[in-house]
Amino acid sequence: MKKRILICIVAVLFLAASTAGFFTGCSSFTESADSVGNTFVNKLVSRDYSGAFDYVYVLTSDVNTRDEFVARFTNIYDALEISDIKLVSRSVEPVSEDEYKLSYTLALTSKLLGVLTYDYSADIVSGPQGYTVLYTPSLILPQLEEGDRVRTTTQEGQRGEIFSADGAVLAKNDYAESIYIDLEKGPDIEEVKAFLAQNFGADAETVQKKYDNAVEKGYPLEVLLTYPRGTLTEEQKESVQTVNGLGFDDSRLTPTRYYPLKDDAAHIIGYLGSPSEEQLAENEELTEYSTVGKSGLELQYEDILRGSDGRIIYIEDEKGNLKEVLFEDAKTDGQNIELSINSRTQERAYTLMASNLVDGQSGAVIVMDYTTGAVEAMVSYPSFDNNLFNFPLDEATWNYYNDDEDHPLINRATQSAYMPGSSFKPFSSVPAIEAGLLDESSVPPIQKKSPHSAGNDSGSYSWTPDIEGWHSGSIYSKTVADTPYTYEMAMKSSDNIFFAYYALQTGVEPFKSYLEQIGIGEAPSFELPVASSSMLSQSEDEVDWLDWLARTGYGTGELVITPLQLACLYTAIENNGTMMNPTIVNRIFTIDEEENETAVSQTEPSAYRENTMSEKAISIIKPALKRVMVDGTGYEARLGDMQVLGKTGTAQVGANNSREVNWIIALNEEDGKLYLVVVETDTDEGTEPKTAILRGLVKQEDYSVALNASSGAADGDGAGSGE
Structure with missing residues (x-):
C-alpha cells in the first residue's frame, strides 16, 4: 500500500514538473519501459553515472542534482574499491498499465571484499516525459535506505612504547600541553592575540589564521599553541583561563610522543619527525603528514614500533547509528620494546656528567653487565631534550643543536672514536x-x-x-x-x-x-x-x-x-x-x-x-688492574677498598695538544658491572671530573658528593702524547 501511495505521489509530481517546465530524466517519449530499464542498467555497468541520471526521476533528500547523483555512486564505490561491474541478469516486467518492475543482478568486484553479487529492483513509471526509473539509494547498494550514509573511518594503529628494564616508560604515547580557543564562548580574537603575544610570545598573524580557519569550517575548538609536556608553569596555565574563550588541555587535543627522561636518554631513544623523501619512497603507507623515527631507537626500530592503521567502512542511518559494517581492516598497534637500561642508573649517570663538566667539555658514560654485554646506562654529554623535536623549533634552538661546537646531537658513546x-x-x-x-x-x-x-x-x-x-x-x-x-x-x-x-x-x-x-x-x-x-x-x-x-x-x-x-x-x-x-x-x-x-x-x-686472551694473560692482567685502583692512577676514584679492577688513560689531541681525552674504566666484581667514563677537556682538566663521575656511579653513598666535585686537576699519570 505504501509503495502504491509513493507511485501516486510520483505521478502527481510528474504532472507538476511537466506543467512547471522542468524534469529530471531525459528519456525519449518513444522509448519503451523495457528500453529505459535496459539502458539505465547498461549505464550503471559501464559506470556512466551521468548518463544513467538521464533515465531516473529523483525523489530523495540525499540526491537532488546530476552532480550529487554521480558523486554518491562514485564515492561509495570508490570507498569499497569497486574495480569492475558485470551484469548477471536483467528483466523488466509490467505491474500495471503505466508501471513496470525493473529487476537486475550485478557482480561488483571489490579489492576489499572480493566479488559482491547484489540483486536490485526499481520501479519504472510513466509520465509526461516518458518512462523513468524511480531513484532510491538502494540502486547503489540494496541495503541503503533514504537518509543512510556510507562512512569510512581510519582506525589509527598506536606506536609501540619503549620501556626500561625497571619498568619506566622511556617513550610514551601522550598528549602535548595545548592552549586552545573555544569559539562557542564568543571570544574577542583581538584580546586573545594580544594576550598570547604578550605572555607566550605567540605570532599574532598565525593565531589569526588558525582562528579564521576554525570559523570557516565551523570548528567549535581550535588549538592555537602547543608545548612539550612539563613546559608551562602552573601560573601560565591559570593565566590562560582568565581570557574568555581560551583554555588549557594536556589530555585529549594534541597527541604527541613524550620522553620522560628528556636529555638523560635522548641519544638512546631518539625522536620523531616528518618522513624524508627516501622514507616516503620506501613506504607507500607514509604521507608527508606522517610521523616517523628520525634518530636513536625510534629510527632503528621504526618498523617494529610503527603500527599500521586500520579502516572501517559502514552504513550509518539518519540518526547516526551504526547500521551495517561493510568492511573492516583492523588496526595493528606497534610492538613495544624493553631495554636493558636501568632508568635510575641512567639518570644518575647523566646528572653526574652534567654536574662535573662545564661548557667546552664533553664525554660519555657506559654501565654494562660484563658477563652479558647488556647496557644498563649509556650517556652522551652534552645532550638535548628530544621532546622539543615534536614541535617546530625556533631558529635559535635549531642553530644551537646543529651549529654548536659541542655537537650535542652526536652520540659520543657510539659515534665518537677517541684515542684510548x-x-x-x-x-x-x-x-x-x-x-x-x-x-x-x-x-x-x-x-x-x-x-x-x-x-x-x-x-x-x-x-x-x-x-x-x-x-x-x-x-x-x-x-x-x-x-x-x-x-x-x-x-x-x-x-x-x-x-x-x-x-x-x-x-x-x-x-x-x-x-x-x-x-x-x-x-x-x-x-x-x-x-x-x-x-x-x-x-x-x-x-x-x-x-x-x-x-x-x-x-x-x-x-x-x-x-x-x-x-x-x-x-x-x-x-x-x-x-x-x-x-x-x-x-x-x-x-x-x-x-x-x-x-x-x-x-x-x-x-x-672469542679466545682474545689466555688464562695466563688474564692472570697477569687482573692483579695489575686491581693495583691501579688501590694505589695507582685510579686511586682518586676511591674504589680501592672494593673488588674493582680498573685502568685510566689520557690522550692529548687537537692543535698543539690543547685538548685531552681522559678515560677511566672499572670492572666491579662485587656487582658484575663494567663502568666506563670518558671526558674530553682542555689539557690537564679531566682527571677530577672522570674520577668523581665514576665514584658517584659505583658508590651510591658518594653520589651527592660526586655531584659537586670541581674539575681542573691534572691527571699526573700521563705523558705528553698519552697516559
Whole structure:
C-alpha cells in the first residue's frame, strides 16, 4: 500500500514538473519501459553515472542534482574499491498499465571484499516525459535506505612504547600541553592575540589564521599553541583561563610522543619527525603528514614500533547509528620494546656528567653487565631534550643543536672514536704475553732518562729505542714504574716506556694481527649505529711501522675506538677471553587490551670475539688492574677498598695538544658491572671530573658528593702524547 501511495505521489509530481517546465530524466517519449530499464542498467555497468541520471526521476533528500547523483555512486564505490561491474541478469516486467518492475543482478568486484553479487529492483513509471526509473539509494547498494550514509573511518594503529628494564616508560604515547580557543564562548580574537603575544610570545598573524580557519569550517575548538609536556608553569596555565574563550588541555587535543627522561636518554631513544623523501619512497603507507623515527631507537626500530592503521567502512542511518559494517581492516598497534637500561642508573649517570663538566667539555658514560654485554646506562654529554623535536623549533634552538661546537646531537658513546691512551695497555700487552716475551716478573733491559737528566728538558721520563730502523726520537712517559720495574708496577703507574718496549719486542705483524683479532678496524654489533675503530689513518705505504708500533703500544698514534667498543674489549678480562657484543634491547613484546604481554623476541648474549686472551694473560692482567685502583692512577676514584679492577688513560689531541681525552674504566666484581667514563677537556682538566663521575656511579653513598666535585686537576699519570 505504501509503495502504491509513493507511485501516486510520483505521478502527481510528474504532472507538476511537466506543467512547471522542468524534469529530471531525459528519456525519449518513444522509448519503451523495457528500453529505459535496459539502458539505465547498461549505464550503471559501464559506470556512466551521468548518463544513467538521464533515465531516473529523483525523489530523495540525499540526491537532488546530476552532480550529487554521480558523486554518491562514485564515492561509495570508490570507498569499497569497486574495480569492475558485470551484469548477471536483467528483466523488466509490467505491474500495471503505466508501471513496470525493473529487476537486475550485478557482480561488483571489490579489492576489499572480493566479488559482491547484489540483486536490485526499481520501479519504472510513466509520465509526461516518458518512462523513468524511480531513484532510491538502494540502486547503489540494496541495503541503503533514504537518509543512510556510507562512512569510512581510519582506525589509527598506536606506536609501540619503549620501556626500561625497571619498568619506566622511556617513550610514551601522550598528549602535548595545548592552549586552545573555544569559539562557542564568543571570544574577542583581538584580546586573545594580544594576550598570547604578550605572555607566550605567540605570532599574532598565525593565531589569526588558525582562528579564521576554525570559523570557516565551523570548528567549535581550535588549538592555537602547543608545548612539550612539563613546559608551562602552573601560573601560565591559570593565566590562560582568565581570557574568555581560551583554555588549557594536556589530555585529549594534541597527541604527541613524550620522553620522560628528556636529555638523560635522548641519544638512546631518539625522536620523531616528518618522513624524508627516501622514507616516503620506501613506504607507500607514509604521507608527508606522517610521523616517523628520525634518530636513536625510534629510527632503528621504526618498523617494529610503527603500527599500521586500520579502516572501517559502514552504513550509518539518519540518526547516526551504526547500521551495517561493510568492511573492516583492523588496526595493528606497534610492538613495544624493553631495554636493558636501568632508568635510575641512567639518570644518575647523566646528572653526574652534567654536574662535573662545564661548557667546552664533553664525554660519555657506559654501565654494562660484563658477563652479558647488556647496557644498563649509556650517556652522551652534552645532550638535548628530544621532546622539543615534536614541535617546530625556533631558529635559535635549531642553530644551537646543529651549529654548536659541542655537537650535542652526536652520540659520543657510539659515534665518537677517541684515542684510548693508556686504557688500551691491557690489550696492547697481550701479544707479548702470548708470545712468551712478557710475564708478571719480566723487567725490560732499558735505560730511562729522568726529567732532570742532561739532554732531557721535556718534563717527562724518556727512552730512545736502540733498534734498527728507529727514526722517531725518544718515547716519553710522565711517570714510570717504581722498583721493581715489572708489569704490575708499570700498569699501576701507566708507564708508556714499558709498554712501548714490549710492543716493539713483539713485532709489527704479530701485534697488528692481534689488533685485527680483537676487532680493531671493525665495530661490534649493536642496536644503534657504532663507528668502526681504526688502527691506521693513512695508507700502509706511508706508515712508519716502528713508530706506529711503539705509540699503539701505549694507546696513542693513529689508534681510535668508540667508548662502546672499548667497553666490549674489557669484558674479555672477566669472561675468560670472550668479548661480549653489547646489547641495549632486552625484548620486543605486545600488550593486548587486557594488558596481557606476549613476547615477540628476546635478546640473547652473544660473543663479539672469542679466545682474545689466555688464562695466563688474564692472570697477569687482573692483579695489575686491581693495583691501579688501590694505589695507582685510579686511586682518586676511591674504589680501592672494593673488588674493582680498573685502568685510566689520557690522550692529548687537537692543535698543539690543547685538548685531552681522559678515560677511566672499572670492572666491579662485587656487582658484575663494567663502568666506563670518558671526558674530553682542555689539557690537564679531566682527571677530577672522570674520577668523581665514576665514584658517584659505583658508590651510591658518594653520589651527592660526586655531584659537586670541581674539575681542573691534572691527571699526573700521563705523558705528553698519552697516559
